[in-house]
Amino acid sequence: MKRTNLIVVTVIFFILCGMAGCATNGLKKERADAHLDVGKAYIQARQYTFALKELLEAEKINPRDPEIHYCLGISYHGKGLTKEAIAEFEKVVDLKPNYSNAHNYLGTIYLSIGLVDKAIGEFNKALANVLYTTPEVALYNMGRAYSQKGDYRTALTKYNEAVIKKPNTIPIPLIEKDMGIVSFKLGDVDKAIRHFRKSLEIAPEYVEPHYWLGRCYVKKGNVDGAIEEFRAVVRIAPESEFGRKARESLEAIEG
The missing domain is CATH 1.25.40.10 (Tetratricopeptide repeat domain)
Incomplete structure (x- = not known):
């Protein structure tokens, strides 16, 4: 009987410890999410220094949250800190390989610093996710990348694919201008x-x-x-x- 009671007490102890751990983890996530939400608000206002302050606090609490690193990448990029931004987006896709928005954002940074082939690779990774809700954005960016490479026919193909996917996501004046440039370069x-x-x-x-x-x-x-x-x-x-x-x-x- 005593042995049975001991077993019951032990089981209850571990259950309570587990519940306490869950509660602690829940509180930590709430604290991290609170900093993340404020950071996002600062990003919307383009106040990237204040955003970083909040997001770095969130990272301390929950260092393996891909969304925190995604927002850190946006904030660093907003401040012109390209190397730091790349590092954050690489953390995102390491933690969550199918995070298409992060692949797309990383691709645009690579494109801006002339790493065109790496950019195209990231856009392809974004498009590999069948659940990606805005593939037209990555397709448009691929068009820009191929145009930068001088492959104007492929660029025009990607622009057309972007328009077919969702005609109104990319601003029409922008994509029509870009399609005009590659058509001009092709002699049409x-x-x-x-x-x-x-x-x-x-x-x-x-x-x-x-x-x-x-x-x-x-x-x-x-x-x-x-x-x-x-x-x-x-x-x-x-x-x-x-x-x-x-x-x-x-x-x-x-x-």
Whole structure:
């Protein structure tokens, strides 16, 4: 009887210890999530230093939460700390290999520093997840990557796939402009003109399509059209790189 009682007491002890451990873990997660939520709010406000402060506290409490590392990556990137951002996104995909948004974000960083093949690899990993809810974003970014490589046909294919997936996720003026650029590079000037005009129908003050449309008109021998587009660039963004290029083009045309 005494032996039976001892066994019962021992079992109860371990059950209570387990319950206490669960309660402690639950409280720790709540504390970490509270810091994470505040960090996300700061990210939305683009106050990345304050976001980092909260997220680093969250990481101390729950260091294996991929979402905390994902938000840390965004915050470091927002502060221009590329190396640190890459390290955080690599932690995310190590903890959760099918975290498509992290693969996509990591790909955009690689693309921004010229590591085009690594970027394409990350976009492919994002797309490998059948549950990825925004594949059109990774497809669009792949288009940008292939365009940067000079593989304009593949770039155009990826842009078209992005549009087919979800036409309104990527801003239409942006993707029409990019499709226009690769069409221009492929020598299909008429198609490029159509894309640039579609972009400007929605965003008439968008500088880049005006500039590229001007270049298209130069190719077509439409001098008046080219002058009109280059003047629009100078009017909208005189101090920008495109403003400078437009002035140079106007000088070459008008003499």
